Amino acid sequence: xxxxxxxxxxxxxxxxxxxxxxxxxxxxxxxxxxxxxxxxxxxxxxxxxxxxxxxxxxxxxxxxxxxxxxxxxxxxxxxxxxxxxxxxxxxxxxxxxxxxxxxxxxxxxxxxxxxxxxxxxxxxxxxxxxxxxxxxxxxxxxxxxxxxxxxxxxxxxxxxxxxxxxxxxxxxxxxxxxxxxxxxxxxxxxxxxxxxxxxxxxxxxxxxxxxx
Numbered sequence: 001x002x003x004x005x006x007x008x009x010x011x012x013x014x015x016x017x018x019x020x021x022x023x024x025x026x027x028x029x030x031x032x033x034x035x036x037x038x039x040x041x042x043x044x045x046x047x048x049x050x051x052x053x054x055x056x057x058x059x060x061x062x063x064x065x066x067x068x069x070x071x072x073x074x075x076x077x078x079x080x081x082x083x084x085x086x087x088x089x090x091x092x093x094x095x096x097x098x099x100x101x102x103x104x105x106x107x108x109x110x111x112x113x114x115x116x117x118x119x120x121x122x123x124x125x126x127x128x129x130x131x132x133x134x135x136x137x138x139x140x141x142x143x144x145x146x147x148x149x150x151x152x153x154x155x156x157x158x159x160x161x162x163x164x165x166x167x168x169x170x171x172x173x174x175x176x177x178x179x180x181x182x183x184x185x186x187x188x189x190x191x192x193x194x195x196x197x198x199x200x201x202x203x204x205x206x207x208x209x210x211x212x
Contacts, residue, residue, distance in 0.1 A: 006166055008044055010201035013141055013170075017051035024048060025057050033071070039100040039108075043135050075102060082114075089118045089125070096128045105136035123158035126150050131163070142174070143167060155184075162191055178209045 004027045012020035024045045031038050042058060049056040075098040082091050092115035099108035112129035115122060130150035134143040143151070148171050151164040158164070169184035185206055192199040 004198070005041055005044070006162075006198040007201060008041075008048070009141065009166075010198065010205075012044065012048055012051070017048045018054075021045060021048035021052055021054070021057075033101060039103060039105070039135050040131060040140065042103075043140050047140065071098075071102060075099065086114070087118060089115050089122065092118070093122075093125055093128060096125070096132065100128075100132060100135065103135075105132045108132040109136070121157050123154040123161055123164075126154040126157070127161055127164055130154065130167070134167070143171070160187065160191060162188060165191075173205075173209065181209060182206060 004023060008020040008023035008027065011017075011023060024041050028038070028041050028045065031041065045058055046056050075095070078091065078095050078098060082088060082095060085091065092111050096108045096111035096115065099105070099111055109129050109132035112125050112132060115125035116129060119125060127150070130143070130147040133147035133150070134140050137144050137147070148168060151161075151167050154161050154164045155168060165184050165188040169181050169188065172178075172180040172184065185202055189199065189202045189206060192202065
């Protein structure tokens with residue numbers, strides 16, 4: 001699933017918004033309601049539809065997910081339990097994921113930061129907080145500096161974290177730090193199955209920035 005998300009992001013950044021829209025719409029239909037990548041896919045669909053100047057398909061897709069009121073009730077119940085047990089790291093991470101499902105990115109970030117305060121070396125919490133900041137930004141394809149810093153911390157702990165490798169590698173390319181970009185994207189490429197669309201996209205990007 002992550003590879004299909006990366007494929008859409010590569011298409012969007014390559015100016016192929018219509019292809020990105022098709023990739024992410026297909027991916028969204030396969031994702032469960034609480035999937036970690038779902039909020040980023042939905043955000044990507046909105047951005048791709050806007051760039052392609054076509055209506056977003058999200059209203060139709062949204063009809064396939066459970067009633068939002070039920071989801072909110074479950075999330076509120078989890079938040080209430082955490083108020084009584086604030087040292088539950090895994091609970092805060094679950095709350096962070098749940099807030100993302102509801103597009104409550106600020107609250108998602110807050111929940112992940114509570115987890116980080118309890119477990120500063122938790123790569124999942126660090127990447128989750130970074131994703132929330134990214135989704136809340138004006139342009140998810142260009143994450144804010146605080147999100148990049150959190151992704152870098154996640155990489156320090158888990159050097160093979162796929163999303164962090166991609167985001168930090170792309171940020172290095174924007175800064176023209178090609179050596180870092182080659183290192184990170186090369187590591188990501190080795191993690192991707194050869195048959196995945198993103199494998200070819202990352203390989204092409206690496207070839208474009210390889211020394212002569």
